[in-house]
Amino acid sequence: SLVVGSKSGYRLYSLNNVDDLELIYSNDVEETYMVERLFSSSLVATVSLSSPRKLKVCHFKKGTEICNYSYSNTILAVRMNRSRLVVCLEESLYIHNIRDMKVLHTIRDTPPNPQGLCALSITHDNCLLAYPGSATIGEVQIFDADHLHAKTMIPAHDSPLAALAFNPSGTRIATASEKGTVIRVFSSADGQKLFEFRRGVKRCVDISSLAFSMCGQFLCCSSNTETVHVFKFEEPRDCPRRSVEESSWMGYLSSYLPTQVTDVFTQGRAFAAAHLPIQGVRNVISIVM
Template identity: 30%
Template sequence: MAHRRSSGITSLAFNQDQGCFACCHKNGLRIYNVEPLVEKTHYTKEDIGEVVLCEMLHRTSWLLVVTARRPCSLMILDDQERGFIAEVFFKAPIRAIKARRDKVALVLNSTVQVLAIPTLNRVALMRIPTGCRPLCTIATDQSVPQLLAAPAHRKGSVQLVDVSRVVKGAQSSTPAVMGCHQNDLVCLSLSPNGTRLATASERGTIIRVFDTGSKTMLHELRRGSDYADVFCINFNATGSLICCVSDKGTMHIWSARGAWTRLAAAKAFPDTRAQCAFIDDRNAVMICEDGSYHKFSFATEGNCHRTDFDLFLQVGDDDDILQ
């Protein structure tokens, strides 16, 4: 996510079970529980500097961090030790991070590099178009195949690779390329078990859902008729629900019941980048780079209403990160 200077937030990211999120800030780092909204831990700029990226490793004490001062380094922050315990250097800045319990994928300028956890040895490398959006997604369930998806060199295409088959001593796998859109990709997401892939292009009018086994498109989900910049797509834990949020300030939710059907559309605020996730199969949440938190309840009949609102930068015991 892009830097939003008005709040000082540099990026927001949910953990793999969508129960927590990391708020990276020019004045440090904060980790929150989603429901209820509670600050779990925080670090000031004096502690660790300006943080630009953070990926939580499920609900463990390990945080995968990139700072503004060391943009080419992935550092492991152990929250129990309250300090960095490992660091890996790269030749180019790290632009995005996606992790599962045993692997982490790092998007650089022209490659996606996959490291094993906890050794941090490289186990896979995928080449991507130079300068494309920093996109990748990885299946988070502890199952095989362990799919990783990222942009391919052909416009609007995605490449898939099973990173469980590229470790030393195992059979190497060549990425499979899927044509998804005619325009450049802006967002993509795998279901936790890796069987479904959802994508959006720079037009932002539809979300396409693919079967990763057969490499075929299953559904087109209509987001709207106006062009939009899709910031986030997320599946729920079972892959039966999809949510997305764009620069229109609206979160859309679809359900897989035979054909995918739209359940709800809930508007928060436009003109701020946001991330969305599921609390459960009846509640979803949107966190925004203006520091706002929005909880929505929805029903199969299509009813949706906001049930909670907060300013998460003001949640906590101190005001170190406030402007």
């Protein structure tokens, strides 16, 4: 479903027919600037503009408020799966048990994160939380939200992070930096780099959103430009003899070229692209298949 917050509350739409969005629910109570729905359940978490430090968890079908929590600073992001609810503040993260909403763990004194950048895997079998490990470079901290301990730190980019996303199984994490040209995909278990894609060479591009398809075969990216890029994961195959010769030639050439130049040769390009009618705004993307 699609959840939209507005000046007059929030609305839920069905995506069964993307050509004709069906309104599922409408709440016209207060200005809502943040709203998250737990998959297709009736559980909705909201934050209003009038009370930016208060989180409300509601059962929208019954029209009842389950609970509310207040925090020390403005809530910047809320993420949920079937076992955890995570609230992100600028310098801390609160991990709740979604069954009773008790705070299980608080990650304090995180690097300044004014955008509330974080990601929570959607599977409770591999319940991982990712957030910036640095405010100056693109480090990703992977935290085990099930067993409540830090797992690994991934040095993903030279510049600060701009976007994060787990694949549906939580085994991979996609990252983009403020530079906005390269998207990398790492193993969430050990931080090994698996794929690298080049969005483009245009400067001053702000990547605002990354999303995997549910099958895990595609990754899409949106930014402040009018173009949405879709990348396809091509798993390595047995190389024919010709490719071995080409790789040998590339290995010879790379010894004489800067690392930045040889990296460009190995970066994947967009499998497909879509063009939006406007640019210069923050776009959030998802893949529905």
